[in-house]
Amino acid sequence: MADLGRQRARQGPLNAVPVAIFLLIGFAAPLLGVIIFSFMPERTFSLWQAPGLGNYATIFTGTSYLSLLWSLGLAAVTVCLLAVICYPIAYGLARVFGRWSTLLTLLFTIPLFVSENVRLYGWILFFIKNGVMLGTLKSLFGIEMESWLFTEGMIVLGMVYVYLPFMLFPMTLGVSMVPQETRDAAFDLGASKWQVFREVDLPLAMPGIMIGFLLSFVLAVGALVEAKVLGGQRVIPIVHDIELAFTYAQNWPLGSAMAVLLMVVVATFVLLVLRRFDLDTILGRR
Amino acid sequence: MSPAERAQRWRSALLWAWALAVVVFMYLPALSLLLASSTSSRYFIFPITKWGFDWWQKTFNSIEIHILFKTSVSIALIVTVIAVTIAFFGALAFARYEWKGRSIYQKIVLLPIFFPQSVLGLALLLWFNTIGLELSWKSAVFAHLVWIVPVVTLVISIQVYSFDPALEEAAYDLGASRWQVLKEVTLPVLFPGLFSGALFAFLLSWGNFPLSLFTTGADTTVPEYLYSKMVAGYTPGVPVLGTVSTMIAAVLFLGGYGIIVLRRRARS
Numbered sequence: 143m144a145d146l147g148r149q150r151a152r153q154g155p156l157n158a159v160p161v162a163i164f165l166l167i168g169f170a171a172p173l174l175g176v177i178i179f180s181f182m183p184e185r186t187f188s189l190w191q192a193p194g195l196g197n198y199a200t201i202f203t204g205t206s207y208l209s210l211l212w213s214l215g216l217a218a219v220t221v222c223l224l225a226v227i228c229y230p231i232a233y234g235l236a237r238v239f240g241r242w243s244t245l246l247t248l249l250f251t252i253p254l255f256v257s258e259n260v261r262l263y264g265w266i267l268f269f270i271k272n273g274v275m276l277g278t279l280k281s282l283f284g285i286e287m288e289s290w291l292f293t294e295g296m297i298v299l300g301m302v303y304v305y306l307p308f309m310l311f312p313m314t315l316g317v318s319m320v321p322q323e324t325r326d327a328a329f330d331l332g333a334s335k336w337q338v339f340r341e342v343d344l345p346l347a348m349p350g351i352m353i354g355f356l357l358s359f360v361l362a363v364g365a366l367v368e369a370k371v372l373g374g375q376r377v378i379p380i381v382h383d384i385e386l387a388f389t390y391a392q393n394w395p396l397g398s399a400m401a402v403l404l405m406v407v408v409a410t411f412v413l414l415v416l417r418r419f420d421l422d423t424i425l426g427r428r
Numbered sequence: 429m430s431p432a433e434r435a436q437r438w439r440s441a442l443l444w445a446w447a448l449a450v451v452v453f454m455y456l457p458a459l460s461l462l463l464a465s466s467t468s469s470r471y472f473i474f475p476i477t478k479w480g481f482d483w484w485q486k487t488f489n490s491i492e493i494h495i496l497f498k499t500s501v502s503i504a505l506i507v508t509v510i511a512v513t514i515a516f517f518g519a520l521a522f523a524r525y526e527w528k529g530r531s532i533y534q535k536i537v538l539l540p541i542f543f544p545q546s547v548l549g550l551a552l553l554l555w556f557n558t559i560g561l562e563l564s565w566k567s568a569v570f571a572h573l574v575w576i577v578p579v580v581t582l583v584i585s586i587q588v589y590s591f592d593p594a595l596e597e598a599a600y601d602l603g604a605s606r607w608q609v610l611k612e613v614t615l616p617v618l619f620p621g622l623f624s625g626a627l628f629a630f631l632l633s634w635g636n637f638p639l640s641l642f643t644t645g646a647d648t649t650v651p652e653y654l655y656s657k658m659v660a661g662y663t664p665g666v667p668v669l670g671t672v673s674t675m676i677a678a679v680l681f682l683g684g685y686g687i688i689v690l691r692r693r694a695r696s
Contacts, residue, residue: 151527153520153524153525153527154520154521154524154525154526154527154528154529154530155521155527155528155529156521157517157518157520157521157524157525158517158518158521158522158527158529158533159517160513160514160517160518161514161515161517161518161521161537161577161581162533162536164514164573164574164577165536165537165540165574165577165578168552168570168573168574169539169540169548169574171555172548172551172552172554172555173551175551175554175555175558176550176551176554179554187557189558227450230442230443230446230447231443231446231447231450233443234440234443234444234446234447235447238440238443238444239443239444239447246447246451248681248682248685249451249454249455250451250454251681252674252677252678252681252682253454253455253458254631254632254635255631255632255634255635255677255678255680255681256458256635256670256673256674256677257635257636257637257650257651257654257673258637259637259651259654259655259658260461260651260654260670260673260674261457261458262457263457263461263654263658263666263667263670264456264457264458264459264460264461264670265456265457265460267457267460267461267463267464267472267667268456268457268460272472272473272474273460273472273474274456274459274460274463274474276474277473277474277475278474278475281475303453303454303457306450306454356542357541357542360542360543360544361542361544363544364543364544364545364546364547365544366544366546366638367637367638371658381544381546381547384546384547384550385546385550388550388553388554388642394554397550398554401547401550401551404544404547405547408542408543408544412539412542416535416538420531421531421534421535421538422523422589425523425582425585425586425589
């Protein structure tokens with residue numbers, strides 16, 4: 143029996159081995175490579191040179207740090223809009239829509255399986271001059287308008303559109319974690335709707351909501367195609383700078399340094415939020 | 429009807445209206461693609477004057493497109509098989525067993541999901557270059573896996589959480605070998621999770637652009653091809669192919685979900 147117990151205790155780590163080895167080769171090693179590359183001199187393609195901080199100095203003397211600020215700003219705006227857009231739907235999915243919730247969830251999932259450049263291209267066809275929206279307005283109502291394409295607002299629309307499921311699903315998970323009995327009890331004790339929302343719903347749904355914030359923020363900071371396709375390159379997000387350094391400029395060390403900076407920002411957020419939550423309760427362990 | 433009931437009704441009507449409006453918002457681009465693909469003229473002007481499916485025919489007859497589909501489907505199939513295999517064990521470690529490093533392991537598994545994919549693609553490009561791996565659709569399989577294995581692990585884990593370990597114990601007590609328990613108890617019970625995991629793996633690989641962009645080398649997947657055509661100027665072939673890949677994703681996903689539901693019904 144003691145033998146069986148010891149065997150059982152080994153099962154966990156044993157089953158973790160394939161994933162762990164794979165992520166070591168496929169995730170940790172490449173990131174380590176990027177980190178080492180960021181300390182190499184400019185425009186080198188080898189890892190075995192004297193390290194230095196030159197690339198980081200270049201970022202802050204050039205305009206790349208502005209790109210990082212743009213990315214952070216756009217992501218923050220996106221996340222705030224998503225919170226307002228998604229909360230009513232998450233609430234509906236968890237409490238009001240009943241058996242229709244499944245169908246709605248499926249409908250919100252399908253777009254995830256279509257590459258984002260294709261979906262954003264659909265928005266171009268919608269908003270372009272003589273496109274679906276302006277063409278309809280013109281032929282039905284005789285209204286002629288300038289196209290809204292290639293503006294900052296359009297980039298935000300694209301980001302809200304692409305990252306909506308990443309806010310909605312964790313949020314729904316969070317809202318459905320609030321027990322109906324607790325809400326009923328609060329109402330019975332004379333709490334107003336607003337009080338129940340602030341004192342019961344929000345705090346109890348917080349784990350899901352925070353994960354939704356984190357996921358959509360982190361992905362939005364790394365957004366690239368939205369600005370390229372819908373923004374007409376009016377705004378250069380940090381990932382665009384990184385891509386240019388890697389491809390067009392052939393300056394891998396500089397690109398790596400920018401990637402490291404982005405990783406540090408992202409990792410800070412992820413660690414701050416994930417540290418506070420127990421994943422078992424969120425994912426439904428009994 | 430009491431005022432409270434009426435207020436309740438109003439509130440759920442508003443919630444419904446809002447949710448449906450957002451669903452419409454989610455599908456406006458797909459609708460625009462469909463409209464743009466159904467014209468016979470070279471340029472897209474709405475309202476459409478010359479409806480037709482000429483561009484659909486042209487796209488389906490193109491050999492170039494056949495090769496693209498073959499590449500995309502091959503990548504997605506291989507990714508599915510490898511991802512589900514690795515993630516099955518990963519999910520058992522994630523959700524089934526109690527062990528010392530589990531909480532840290534769970535967070536490490538999630539990290540690639542919380543990582544900007546374009547940056548991951550570039551990091552992998554640099555890594556493949558450093559170890560001297562030649563870029564082709566095979567390196568893209570590896571790149572897709574880095575992101576998809578964690579997602580599939582998470583999907584299967586959700587099923588594993590509701591798995592009752594007593595079932596395995598009972599089989600062991602009745603004298604089943606470890607292999608028998610895996611084959612007769614664990615795999616059948618976890619089947620819905622494995623199936624959804626496979627579905628997600630295939631579809632996420634099928635629709636992936638940022639990882640493919642930097643890691644396919646000379647080979648091209650459907651999303652990559654669409655991007656190169658999009659930036660080169662307008663051709664109705666793009667809406668056609670975009671609509672096709674959206675439809676494939678929708679049909680596979682809804683069909684797969686249907687299978688899970690039917691199977692659940694047949695069992696109960």
